[in-house]
Amino acid sequence: MHLDLFGRKHRIYVEEAGEGTPLLCLHTAGADGRQYRALMNDERVTRRHRVIAFDMPWHGKSSPPSGWHNEEYQLTSAHYTTMILDIMTALELDRPILIGCSIGGRIALHLALEHPQAFRAIIGLQAGAHVDPYYDLNFLHRPDVHGGEVCAAIVSGLVGPDAPDAERWETLWHYMQGGPGVFKGDLYFYKLDGDIRGRVTQIDTSRCPLFLLSGEYDYSCTPEETLAVAKSIPGSEVTIMKGLGHFPMSENPQEFLKHLLPVLEKIKGR
């Protein structure tokens, strides 16, 4: 899809499957839309939902915009919000259900606060209001450390212990394939720019239902952090998913669907 974003020409790669209520999927930092491959291939989801996942610019098959070679990529809350809303407009999506994981879960909170009318419901996976940096992010992008290897190694422990090997290692492969500095640029949003601690309490779930699902083994956005966010937002519904980690839809789709399908049923009933 060709699209002008932030005043620049972009080519955005979009995948979709199924028919029905649009379900717009946001991938994690440093990865791409393949994380939602299982949702797109599960008839229980696709028979009632049009599942759509796009690769953010710089990610997956969405190349960076012309001129990228002299820039440092940094994702901001403003760009992330604009990107999602502009892609929704371009795809003519009418009040989709939004599902986002990690950075996608964080921006889901921003959207729940600032654009509740644009969504039928919002599902935040591994959604916390803020994460403090806990290692030197420069290690993710420097010539004497292999970017793909280190990005995957940084996140490998975020996969839950029960993930099937095939799904675990595919999830990590996506990280190994990220472009130089892209994971780091996404983390600028996750750890610095996207801090929403002071404002989450203003989210009005009567305008847009909010569901928060977090994996037990996520030490980046811990269950405690998700529970704290849920507690501060009246009307939000929270689930802690046993045995799962930071990439539920990708690391262990079958377990994740046990938690997601009831949420989709609830949204349908509203």
Next chain:
Amino acid sequence: MIEALKARVNGDEALVRRGRFLTTTFLLEVGQTGWLISIFEGRVMSVTSGPFVTPSSSFALRAPEQEWEKFWSSRPPPGSNDLMALIKRRVLKAEGNLQIFMANLRYFKEALAKLRSAGEAA
């Protein structure tokens, strides 16, 4: 227990192959007890316990004994299942030339996870 690292790492052909460009000595501290672990081209050559007078190492990993015990249990609890999880909780201190640690992060995670009772990978 830490001495088992040598046989367990060297017995894993794929791990040794991934470490083939890694030659270093690092210091592992389990509470008050220190261990110098020497690696040559991915193989653990020696595991020496302290106390040391003037230990020389490229970097050090230091955590209290009870934290390593949880990390080395057969199914570590959330927050103890990975070196980065320990670092995030500020109970594991990684100090020194961390370029070597980060450039070989998967190797170090998997090598240290070899000390789990069932010998599981990280």
